[in-house]
Amino acid sequence: MINKLVEEIKKKNAPIVVGLDPMLNYVPQQIQKAAFEEYGETLEGAAEAIWQFNKGIVDATYDLIPAVKPQIAMYEQFGLPGMAAFKKTVDYCKEKGLIVIGDVKRGDIGSTSAAYAVGHLGKVQVGSKSYYGFDEDFATVNPYLGSDGINPFLDVCKEEKKGIFVLVKTSNPSSGEFQDQKIDGKPLYELVGEKVAQWGEECMGDTYSYVGCVVGATYPEMGKVLRKIMPKTYILVPGYGAQGGTAKDLAPYFNSDGLGAIVNSSRGIIAAYKKDTYAKYGEANYADASRQAVVDMIEDINSVL
Numbered sequence: 001m002i003n004k005l006v007e008e009i010k011k012k013n014a015p016i017v018v019g020l021d022p023m024l025n026y027v028p029q030q031i032q033k034a035a036f037e038e039y040g041e042t043l044e045g046a047a048e049a050i051w052q053f054n055k056g057i058v059d060a061t062y063d064l065i066p067a068v069k070p071q072i073a074m075y076e077q078f079g080l081p082g083m084a085a086f087k088k089t090v091d092y093c094k095e096k097g098l099i100v101i102g103d104v105k106r107g108d109i110g111s112t113s114a115a116y117a118v119g120h121l122g123k124v125q126v127g128s129k130s131y132y133g134f135d136e137d138f139a140t141v142n143p144y145l146g147s148d149g150i151n152p153f154l155d156v157c158k159e160e161k162k163g164i165f166v167l168v169k170t171s172n173p174s175s176g177e178f179q180d181q182k183i184d185g186k187p188l189y190e191l192v193g194e195k196v197a198q199w200g201e202e203c204m205g206d207t208y209s210y211v212g213c214v215v216g217a218t219y220p221e222m223g224k225v226l227r228k229i230m231p232k233t234y235i236l237v238p239g240y241g242a243q244g245g246t247a248k249d250l251a252p253y254f255n256s257d258g259l260g261a262i263v264n265s266s267r268g269i270i271a272a273y274k275k276d277t278y279a280k281y282g283e284a285n286y287a288d289a290s291r292q293a294v295v296d297m298i299e300d301i302n303s304v305l
């Protein structure tokens with residue numbers, strides 16, 4: 001899957017991923033109204049509304065982008081109907097030829113991580129049969145439990161030809177509380193980066209490993225150091241746009257081949273119609289606003305490569 005990700009990024013000349021993080025207050029009134037008329041103001045109604053919203057955005061942008069990153073928390077908040085909307089979104093994006101990065105941030109003791117890996121990337125055995133659960137192409141993984149928590153994901157990735165993105169330096173303001181702490185003079189995020197490079201060596205695609213990492217756009221100096229520590233690791237970069245990361249910060253996340261990083265924007269794309277720049281589209285044409293925001297983001301990122 002890492003080879004396909006690289007191919008699609010090159011083909012579309014778009015090192016970006018659209019984050020499908022639907023909040024109900026981003027969903028235009030006409031979509032909410034139709035969903036609530038059918039299902040009432042219920043969890044089912046909310047799930048239908050976010051699914052229809054996502055579908056509109058995917059239909060308007062899939063030809064421009066290589067990948068999407070649905071954030072599972074935004075679906076989970078609506079309970080089982082929300083999880084069904086997550087699955088529907090994953091399946092629909094794959095039908096449209098998009099690579100799906102499940103932003104699920106899993107990781108636990110070995111046996112539990114194995115179940116997460118099977119549920120999100122692999123197949124679960126039921127008697128003599130086996131079934132895919134959510135079936136994303138990549139999943140984000142929290143490395144805090146160490147190799148025990150990562151290895152089951154690597155096993156499933158090898159079998160299924162899928163991949164993971166391991167949290168190395170997250171974009172949020174308090175990420176330094178633990179991640180920047182020094183151990184024998186080295187910040188923890190660097191130690192995790194070294195470990196990611198090591199895990200990745202035995203999981204190589206053609207040029208990049210299918211063990212990727214997450215480094216926030218909001219910490220460009222650290223991004224520069226981490227790029228060097230993990231030359232063959234694809235970096236998923238959240239924090240562009242709504243969190244303040246800018247294109248000029250991002251050049252050091254890429255390798256000299258112009259590859260090696262994929263930049264995420266969620267609110268900046270899916271709620272573009274709420275921003276002054278795209279207000280002319282209006283709520284009814286929210287998907288057209290998202291398309292224009294994607295075009296602008298691609299141009300912005302490519303301008304620094």
Ligand SMILES: O=c1ccn([C@@H]2O[C@H](COP(=O)(O)O)[C@@H](O)[C@H]2O)c(=O)[nH]1
Nearest residue numbers: 071170171216238239242243265266267
């Ligand atoms: O370090 C991290 C890791 C994950 N995220 C996730 O990315 C998106 C960002 O959304 P925006 O609206 O573009 O800010 C969201 O799903 C986060 O959970 C992150 O921001 N930082």
